[in-house]
Amino acid sequence: MTMKTFSFISIILILGSFTGCAFQNKSQNYPISLSWKVLKERDLNTGEQLSEIRIKNNGKQFLPSNGWTIYFNAADPKNTDNDSLKIKIEQVNGDYFKMSPKQNFQGLRAGEFLKIRVSTRVFKKQTDSPDGFYIVFDKNPSHPFLIGAEVEGVRNNEQEMRLANKVYRQNQLINPADNNNLSPIFPTPSSLKKNKEVFSLDERVKIVTDSSFKNEANYLADELEKVLGFVPSIATEAQNQSIILKKTSMAELEGYELSVRKNQIIISAGTNAGIFYGIQSLKILMPAASWRNAQKTVLIQGIEVKDSPRFPHRAFMMDVARNFQPKKEVLKTLDLLSLYKINVLHFHLTDDEGWRIAISGLPELTTLGSKRGHDMQEGKSIYPSYGSGPYVDQSSGSGYYTREDFIEILKYANQRHISVIPEFESPGHARAAIKSMDLRYHRLMKEGKQTAAVEYLLRDLDDQSVYRSVQGWDDNVINPAMSSVYNFIQKIVDETSEMYKDAGAPLKTIHFGGDEVPKGVWENSPAVNKLLSNGEITSVDGLWRYYFTKLNKILKEKKLYLSGWEEVGEHNVTINGKSQMVLDPSFSDKNVHLDVWNNLSGNEDLAYKLANAGYKVVLTNVTNLYIDLAYNSSYQEPGQYWGGYVDVDKPFSFIPLNYYKNQKEDSRGEPLAPGHFDNMTRLSDGFKDNIVGMQATLWSEKITDVDKFEYLLLPKILGFAERCWAAIPEWAIEADEAKSKQLFDIAWSNFVTNLGKNELPRLDSYAGGFNYRIPSPGYIVENSKIKANVLYPGLTIRYTEDGTQPNVKSKIYSTEIPYKENIKMKVFNKEGRSSITELITGY
DSSP: OOOOEEEEEOOOOOOOOOOOOOOTTTOOOOEEEEEEEEEOOOTTOOOOOOEEEEEEOSSSSSOOSSHHHHHHHHOOEOOTTTTGGGGEEEEEEEEEEEEEEOTTTTOBOOOOOEEEEEEEEEOOSSSGEEEEEEEEEETTTOOEEEEEEEEEEEEEHHHHHHHHHHHHHHHHOOOOOOOOOSSSSSSOSSSEEEEEEEEEEEETOOOEGGGGHHHHHHHHHHHHHOOOOSOOOESOOOOOOOEEHHHHEOSSOOEEEEEOSEEEEEEESSSSHHHHHHHHHHHHSSSSGGGOOOOSSSEEEEEEEOOOOSSSSEEEOOOOOSSSHHHHHHHHHHHHEEEEEEEEOEOEEEEEEEOOOOOOOOOOOHHHHTTTTTTTTSSSBBBTTTTTSSSTSSSSSOOOOOOOHHHHHHHHHHHOOOOEEEEEEEESSSSHHHHHHHHHHHHHHHHHOHHHTTTOOOOOTOOOOOOOOOSSSOOOOOOOTOOHHHHHHHHHHHHHHHHHHHHHOOOOOEEEOOOOOOTTTTTTHHHHHHHHTTTSSSTTTTHHHHHHHHHHHHHHTOOOOOEEGGGEEEEEEETTTEEEEEGGGTTTTTTTEEEEEETTOOOOHHHHHHHHTTTTEEOOHHHHTTTTBOOOOOOOSSBBTTTOOOOOHHHHHTTTTOOTTTHHHHHHHOOOOTTTTTTOOOOOOOOOOGGEEEEEOOOOOOOOOOHHHHHHTTTTHHHHHHHSSSOOOHHHHHHHHHHHHHHHHHHHHHHHHHIIIIIIHHHHTTGGOOOOOOOOOEEEEETEEEEEOOTTTTTTEEEEEESSSOTTTSSSSSSSSEETOEEEEEEEOOOBBOSSSEESOOO
């Protein structure tokens, strides 16, 4: 196997201004450069990756032998050999590390450099790289300096070529569909019949509405203004050249009928939501270019549609806690979700690394918990994470929504028939909240207000428990044995409810997390021991059920139901001396809704077990629906990969009620052995209604700007939209495997063609345009010829023959070309935007 290093620069991106500013002269860099080079991909003895760090003094001044510290974020780096006697690497907390000089370090003169070796968990992609380097001097601890850092990872070129070959063969299976075979409405409606009439959308158009659909009529008028350049008038009596919103007795809550004729468009439904989704289908019927500039006339194909969704819960989870997204992007995302009939925004507002919503009466949650920066006392900001760096206003590590912002988001979502489910992670993943309430405690204690100080405290101050979370934190878990925790929960619930009330938006549930609480937590807490001694719990593990029972009661008093991750429906037990999670029936009859993500080895059937036990389950399977996972294994391709790789085909091919049927790969992308699912629990017929829907999740650990967010979101969310709205496809229920595959190949070709011809061009301009992913080309070499292809029609492959980067003026690939070294290929859309990843011949 041949290897070649691939370099990229880790930089701190300046994304805009957020609340707060801890330092002055933020643009200054200290004249030190740091390189991090992988020497060995995997050590056979340790299983870890060996790297060399080189610290060079590029300045004119002597770098002293002591009195300074370099901080950064990385995946558990450790010194090797005796290098710790020169520069010692230590964990601060989480992914936050520091390196500082020790007794054998003599300092660096101008131009000198020092090399040390470290081992880390193996990183295969750019996503894993250490980042956010800065230096702080003891003499001026409040003035950090950024450090330019170059990271050289290991790029496996043979793997890259195998991937390109695999992509080529996959693309070959696609037979671009004729327009007549494509559904003109996406997601695919329940029934559709074209007619030969055409409606002319122009200056004559009027909107005629039933009085109960006034809000939807106003929304339609606003949308048509974007297309036609004027706001159509709204009337109550039928006229020619009208779009009519008609009230019917249709039973389906979100169902609608759409009829497009020469002189009228009629959208009929029994509910406001049904009318709204009929409007979205009408918008999809408009040519993709309609959203680019105002048109004098837009022709709409004649059609008769009857439609309703497969699942009532069609959710997208947006994580703004790990990295923040501005309000403008949230509103833009709501426009996208509503267009494709996704009706739930699961808003992940809090986590260890950030609290993103203002709560009246608890200002510390945002004055501290919403900011990341260099502050070792964590009095003005919490620690940097994921490379966010030292300055609180120069990265997406900081930011929050004011009360007014959140109410605006709720109103915007409600107008688009999207329910917003706020998530407040607990009891784990709660570090930002814990540190904020610690700050409140210390402030009030200094003021002599002891009773007020402990009112919302989230940890036992005398707790000596030792633990470490999956993400490396040792202080991120709320202590449910304390009454002040429930004061805090009640406060959050009350204030959240008030914001929904002020927005006029419905609130049915609040999500309180429940995932990834580490071993060792609460074991040496006096508050927990008190509960044990008075018999309120019989073991530390019993604290889990104790917490969610009390939390559920708080929500029920507000007429809300509890949502959480799958662990809410499980509990920890010891079997044969080993700790493991088993199903807990405690909440199975209490309308508790669980997002079940874990279908990895040993847990493939967990969602079905929970549904069979009586829980309401939202399928959130990591292997198909975690869209923060990278599109593929290419070193250049951004995204996580711990749960496998997810391209648009994974959500599209998902079979919700029998996902074993076409689950072909494990989390590493390796083929599953025949019979892998034979002994797995199946979903019982009597409990199928407990699968209330599906959810696509987009975690944001490495999503540091809007473009990265949209890149991972699209086009994956389109495969998800099809699967949770459209009726059960024939290929999903066909028993004959060969026939099922044949039907799937046809459906997949139609879907890909539709995206390439219609939806991706629409997304170039809809809602201001989106930075959707343009796929890299696939290629093979046969008979000294390069054959290349691309997934979607409408995209262009361009190439160079001298090793330079292809651009919009480079040669267009149209047929096979002679093989030679240093050919580079990229894919371009009509806007001139290109794929991130490239193909290079002759490594």
